[in-house]
Amino acid sequence: MDDIKLMARAAKNRLKTNYWADCKRNIEENTSLAASKGVSEMKIKSTLTGRVKSEIKGEKHDEFYLKVKEILDNEGEVSDAIGRLTDKELYEKLSYEEKQRYSLELSSKYLAALNRYRKEKELGL
16 A cells, blocks of 8 residues: 555656656657767667656666676776676575576676667667
8 A cells, every 4th residue: 555655656746846748858859869860769769768667667777787887888898797796705605506597697687788788878878
């Protein structure tokens, strides 16, 4: 019940602060900017609407993605990215099988973050 009240309060707040008008204006500005740069307007619209949806759902910025983004911004693609992103304390406590699973999951998350980073850079976001 409390969740519904919080969601209703957040929706009311968005209406009061012209959130939707700001979102629409932001999308229009970025799509016109994308058109002038020769980037697909549909890609920009889908990316920005995805951000709005995640913001409404209350999703926070992914800390893992922020770490990956920091590495890529500062040093570019490095050969030891998985090693840099590994939680050393946690890794030492795992069994052999768990270490393998952890490395595979970390690698998968890194590739997803790398694709997201490339997409954002391509779109100029």
